[in-house]
Amino acid sequence: MTALVADTRTLTGRSLRHLLRSPDTIVTTAVMPIAFMLLFVYVFGGAITTGTDSYVEYLLSGILLITIASGVSYTAYRLFLDVSGGIFERLRSMPITRASVLWAHVLTSLVSNLVSLAVVMIVAFAMGFRSGADVIAWLAVVGILVLFTVALTWLAVVAGLLAKTQDGAIAFSFPLIFLPFISSAFVPTATMPGPVRWFAENQPVTAIVNTVRGLLAQEPVGGDIWVALAWCAAILAGAVVAAMAAYRRRTG
Amino acid sequence: MRDLEKSFGDVHVLRGVNFDVAPGSIFALLGSNGAGKTTLVKILSTLLAHDRGTADVNGFDVASQAGEVRESMSLTGQFAAVDQILTGRENLVLVAKLRHLDNPGAIADSLLERFSLTDAASRAASTYSGGMRRRLDIAMSLISGPPVIFLDETTTGLDPEARLEVWRTIRDLARGGTTVLLTTQYLDEAEQLADRIAILHDGRIFANGTLSELKALLPPARVEYVEKQPSLKEIFLAITGQGRSRDTKETS
Ligand SMILES: Nc1ncnc2c1ncn2[C@@H]1O[C@H](COP(=O)(O)OP(=O)(O)O)[C@@H](O)[C@H]1O
Numbered sequence: 001m002t003a004l005v006a007d008t009r010t011l012t013g014r015s016l017r018h019l020l021r022s023p024d025t026i027v028t029t030a031v032m033p034i035a036f037m038l039l040f041v042y043v044f045g046g047a048i049t050t051g052t053d054s055y056v057e058y059l060l061s062g063i064l065l066i067t068i069a070s071g072v073s074y075t076a077y078r079l080f081l082d083v084s085g086g087i088f089e090r091l092r093s094m095p096i097t098r099a100s101v102l103w104a105h106v107l108t109s110l111v112s113n114l115v116s117l118a119v120v121m122i123v124a125f126a127m128g129f130r131s132g133a134d135v136i137a138w139l140a141v142v143g144i145l146v147l148f149t150v151a152l153t154w155l156a157v158v159a160g161l162l163a164k165t166q167d168g169a170i171a172f173s174f175p176l177i178f179l180p181f182i183s184s185a186f187v188p189t190a191t192m193p194g195p196v197r198w199f200a201e202n203q204p205v206t207a208i209v210n211t212v213r214g215l216l217a218q219e220p221v222g223g224d225i226w227v228a229l230a231w232c233a234a235i236l237a238g239a240v241v242a243a244m245a246a247y248r249r250r251t252g
Numbered sequence: 253m254r255d256l257e258k259s260f261g262d263v264h265v266l267r268g269v270n271f272d273v274a275p276g277s278i279f280a281l282l283g284s285n286g287a288g289k290t291t292l293v294k295i296l297s298t299l300l301a302h303d304r305g306t307a308d309v310n311g312f313d314v315a316s317q318a319g320e321v322r323e324s325m326s327l328t329g330q331f332a333a334v335d336q337i338l339t340g341r342e343n344l345v346l347v348a349k350l351r352h353l354d355n356p357g358a359i360a361d362s363l364l365e366r367f368s369l370t371d372a373a374s375r376a377a378s379t380y381s382g383g384m385r386r387r388l389d390i391a392m393s394l395i396s397g398p399p400v401i402f403l404d405e406t407t408t409g410l411d412p413e414a415r416l417e418v419w420r421t422i423r424d425l426a427r428g429g430t431t432v433l434l435t436t437q438y439l440d441e442a443e444q445l446a447d448r449i450a451i452l453h454d455g456r457i458f459a460n461g462t463l464s465e466l467k468a469l470l471p472p473a474r475v476e477y478v479e480k481q482p483s484l485k486e487i488f489l490a491i492t493g494q495g496r497s498r499d500t501k502e503t504s
Pocket residue numbers: 260263265283284285286287288289290291292
């Protein structure tokens with residue numbers, strides 16, 4: 001157990017160095033969601049009726065999820081480089097705890113996504129986002145975003161392990177980035193036609209978006225928060241199982 | 253190693269490989285491209301599971317005592333496995349930390365010195381030449397001084413000077429008591445370095461002995477005007493049967 005902690009710390013230090021030496025990955029991660037935010041608030045926003053005072057307050061929670069979905073693709077990319085560049089095999093031939101290799105990538109993903117989320121939040125504040133949420137609500141928001149990040153990161157691990165090309169490694173994130181568009185993230189689901197509405201209301205993004213939005217707006221999140229947590233836990237469990245299978249497949 | 257077998261699907265790559273390597277000696281495994289050298293080295297370094305037979309490294313079974321095997325050996329793979337983003341020194345410190353050694357910085361510095369990389373120590377490994385990267389790669393394998401070292405086509409792609417340097421390193425290792433198993437498709441490399449040479453062909457060891465023993469395998473009766481020692485190349489071609497047909501392909 002102490003070896004696992006020590007090895008994970010050493011390898012996380014290595015990936016964080018990678019991150020520090022290419023800070024553009026954090027900027028790139030934040031640019032797309034910020035562009036969406038500007039586009040929706042200043043171009044489409046006027047025509048969208050959400051029932052809230054300010055559209056940026058409605059929109060932000062979905063934008064945060066898009067930030068995470070695009071951020072985790074770098075984890076797949078970095079893991080793919082390790083696997084294809086031989087570092088992965090070098091580490092596997094050494095007497096280290098094997099789980100530490102993947103955990104280091106997961107922790108690094110968490111750090112880089114939190115930084116990207118902070119950048120997006122700063123822009124949102126500049127655009128007029130305000131929240132009167134108390135510390136408990138903010139902690140709950142951070143907790144859910146962390147859980148969502150870790151769950152999607154394990155999906156990224158699967159993609160990074162199985163990919164044959166660099167592009168293939170990051171392609172898994174495209175549907176994840178797209179998913180918020182068919183949810184309550186940008187417009188209320190009530191105006192959507194039947195089947196689309198059914199999908200939107202029953203997919204994970206809507207529950208998570210509604211929870212985060214409710215917490216920030218100091219509204220009750222009673223039912224949504226449990227659905228959101230259940231989705232995150234289910235995605236996490238499924239992704240970890242898939243990652244273990246991918247690891248075994250990759251290592252014969 | 254006894255009766256080792258390995259298939260990938262229908263491809264029966266190793267069909268019963270037997271050999272022993274004396275402690276402290278240099279053993280060269282010679283084979284053309286696709287003969288199964290890398291497969292064999294990966295099995296010995298616990299990266300790949302074999303189908304049948306047994307293999308021991310430093311007295312430990314690769315299948316049931318993988319942890320002990322990883323403590324006993326170090327692998328320098330066919331492609332240099334260094335972290336391109338980290339500096340040379342950081343690469344060495346990383347491995348020293350993962351091997352849980354005291355004073356990783358001092359270990360790194362002494363290896364940098366020994367491999368003439370001190371001047372390049374604080375440059376990213378991506379800026380290194382092929383020879384420097386290979387030296388760093390080997391240096392990383394020598395941290396913790398394993399009793400057994402595997403070198404898989406270590407000199408492939410190096411210029412002649414870098415190649416001589418690697419040869420010198422390998423001789424030093426053996427002089428220091430390390431057991432070296434190297435694979436190569438260069439006949440002169442085996443001829444120059446190895447105490448014993450085995451030829452891997454068609455999934456089996458076709459010949460195994462010292463250079464002079466292998467020479468003795470050739471039919472002696474040859475009428476020639478100039479007496480000529482058969483080169484290892486001729487022995488190789490005669491044994492693998494490739495010499496008989498005139499469409500012999502040069503190993504690439
Ligand atoms: N993971 C794999 N899956 C399928 N075939 C493989 C795999 N690895 C190697 N092979 C095949 O096994 C044979 C031996 O490969 P290898 O051990 O790399 O040879 P060498 O190192 O001597 O050039 C080749 O025909 C190669 O195509």
